[in-house]
Amino acid sequence: MFDITVNGVKHQVDVVPEMPLLWVLRDELGITSPKYGCGIAQCGACTVQVDGAAVRSCQARMADIAGKAIITIEAVGNGKLHPVQEAWIEHQVPQCGYCQTGQIMQAISLLKSNPKPTDEDINEVMSGNLCRCGTYERIRAAIHTAAEKIGGN
Amino acid sequence: MRITLIALTFASSSIFALMGMVLAKDGAKDTLPPGSVSSAEGLQAWKRIEAVVTHPRCANCHVDAKAIPIWTPAGESKPRVHGMNIHGGESRIGAETIPCSTCHVTSTTPNDPAPAPLHAGIDWQLAPVEFIWFGKSGAEICAQLKDPERNGGRDAAGLLEHLRHDASLSGFIPRAWAPGAGRTTPPGTFEDHVKDMALWGAAGQPCPD
Incomplete structure (x- = not known):
């Protein structure tokens, strides 16, 4: 079980440590704005922010990002458009x-x-x-x- | 933000340096008594070291001040510049443009098969600019490696400590031999490389002409 904060909301997810953040967001939390394009950091379609820095979420493993703050496009504008x-x-x-x-x-x-x-x-x-x-x-x-x-x- | 990223680079470097001092004892175990190895044996060890440090897996991120990493794609032998307009900048971690860690995430998990990006337990970065290996001859690299002005201020024992320190962090050096399926590796093993560095150091770090 891992703790993860996405768009200011805390979640606990029961996934394998190697699961890419992209899968956690899409399949576990239902946040589908980050897209699966290539799965090997060659296209950038899965980009999110991890502790304020852009990261290809297909490459970030759950075990490495547990406890960090994730921001997807849904939250970049704080309730309005960025x-x-x-x-x-x-x-x-x-x-x-x-x-x-x-x-x-x-x-x-x-x-x-x-x-x-x-x-x-x-x-x-x-x-x-x-x-x-x-x-x-x-x-x-x-x-x-x-x-x-x-x-x- | 840019200044913060660069400051963090130097701060993390300092932390790693302090950790290196703590781990110095590990490197000391590998050290052989100075003069216990002949110059001829030392040169033989250097030839094996040379084969490692000139391998694309090791040399491709030891580039000059232009800071453009080199790719040798799986299945190819000819080097080409890193795709996506990437350069590491003066920070050597891409802080001025796009950090290496955007794609090369920091992780101790095993590398995925090619062509997924490699990763390590240390934030991805180019080697310091004075440690140029890519495009250099074995003799040139040998001279650089033994020169404390161009090797991070390390003597022969310090180079061994560097290897062990890097390995303790699941860093770039041992991972050269575990790059993920589909990629070539330097000859031998990481432990072979440590032994060769110890032999070369005990022989007085002889270099080819």
Whole structure:
């Protein structure tokens, strides 16, 4: 039995120690925003925050993250839309949408460490998040808009 | 946040250094009396060490100040740069852009089969910039390894302590021989490597010309 706090809510889960966080979130807790894309940290669709840092949840084992605070996209805005989510809507970024929760979680992490990223900064940080629909131009534009929104607050 | 991450890197390095002092006795057990091994035997040991440290599993993260890790994908022998535009930055842990630990999570569990990312009990990172192995000759690496200015201030006994300390944390060095199915490993075993380092050290750390 492991303790885990997801989006501010404490849970106890009875799973094997090696179970990836992605499975715990989706199958044990019913939180399906982190997506299974590749299972080997090559696509970024499963990105969540662990103690404030973006992590590929397909790689994080339950035994290693027990007791840590997990945030998924459901809680990034504290009851309203996060500026990154607002920018995503303004730019109509998603096409199929499958990768977009991972993209947004990674973008939030980027803006925490680098509030005014250049295009190059964005390319460096977001290159591990793949989008088969090719929405990269809109992702980059939305991140710049979100940076302005956060900087203006 | 960026400054915090970099500060945490140095703080964790200090903690590891303190733990290393505590674990120094383990390394001392491996040490052989200085001069008890001939120079010829020491050079033979070095050739085996060289085969280990030039293996992609060991050399690919010992890169220069550009801090771009190298990949040797399973089933291939030709090195290529790490995908996804990754570089470790001055912090060597990717704190300036995307931390290595985003994908290479810190875990003592066994490595998964290739191509899943490798992990270790130590936060994933590049070796310090002065420890360049990738693209260097055996003679160049030998000179670096024996130079305290470029090996973390270690003498021969200190290098053995480093191996044992890393192993105590399920770190990168012993995991070179347990990289997950589908990946090649350096020759021998971790224990063989410790013995060879002890032989080389007792012989006065001889290097090839």
